[in-house]
Amino acid sequence: MNAPQSLRRLTATVVMQSLLWLWLIGLSVFVAQGYQAMNDQADQQRLEAQVVGLAETIDALQQRPAAATVAGLQDTRQALEARIAQVEQALGSHAAADDLQALRAEVEQLKTLQTSAPAAAPAQPRIKRKPAARPEPPPLPxxxxxxxxxxxxxxxxxxxxxxxxxxxxxxxxxxxxxxxxxxxxxxxxxxxxxxxxxxxxxxxxx
Known part of the structure; x- marks a missing residue:
């Protein structure tokens, strides 16, 4: 009779250990999924902040006086297009299509402003000033x-x-x-x- 009882105890122990391992594995998967969700949310918030920053930059540029030079507007537009491309690549599946489309429309407005901006005034030649001559040291007496x-x-x-x-x-x-x-x-x-x-x-x- 001892043998069946020992077998039942061994079986019960194995079952309990299996259930414990399954519970630990399930808990680990749950924690990992929660951590991944938190990371995804943080990435989404950071990338949305970048999109908002780009929009604010473009708004500020459009509010500048029309005295901006063609070269300056072209450089600014190229920099913004590069940043938008980086944001698009970083967003991936989280891309906010409407926001990016609005940014691209504003970049097109910058192009229009660039064509209507006055040509840059010719740079004035710099006058090189000669360094002041250092006073000669007194002679050794x-x-x-x-x-x-x-x-x-x-x-x-x-x-x-x-x-x-x-x-x-x-x-x-x-x-x-x-x-x-x-x-x-x-x-x-x-x-x-x-x-x-x-x-x-x-x-x-x-």
Whole structure:
């Protein structure tokens, strides 16, 4: 008697598991269909918004004054036709035929407006303005005659740019020191960098 009871229990278990799997599969199909319907609705709303945007663009263009040039209207019309073609392709089975037909009728009105628009006025030649000449930097009132270390800091020695040099004419400059309008900014290897306002001079150190 145990064998029939075990067989019935096994059969009941198999049936319950089958029903559970069928319920799960049905639930999955229902959820997938709902998700697909939501996506289709969102796509439809987005594409309808694009159609409305195209219609508003055309209305705004038609309300512009008649001074629009032929070239400008032609470019606008070509751009709108390209956008309408993209919307038609994207809509596919959801295409709103009446809306698209109305858009095409408005594009035809743009063509009519284009033929009646005045020809574009000849472009005025641009006058090239010469850039303002930058002011020449002030001349260096000195010459660099050497470099040395003082208290562990590099410095440069300068003397008047002309004439013979006497010991009392030699100045030792550290970065930050000034001679006339020129300030010693840095010593880079064998080069001393001086600056006066926006002008920079690099002087070789002999």
């Amino acid at each position: 000195f010459r660099v005659i050497g470099a040395e270390l003082r208290a562990g800091l590099r410095s440069v020695s300068v003397a008047p740019s002309a004439g013979n040099i006497t010991p009392d004419q030699i100045q030792v400059l550290l970065p930050g020191d000034e001679v006339g309008p020129w300030r010693l900014q840095a010593i880079e290897g064998s080069t001393a960098v001086f600056q006066a306002g926006s002008h920079t001079r690099r002087v070789a150190i002999p």
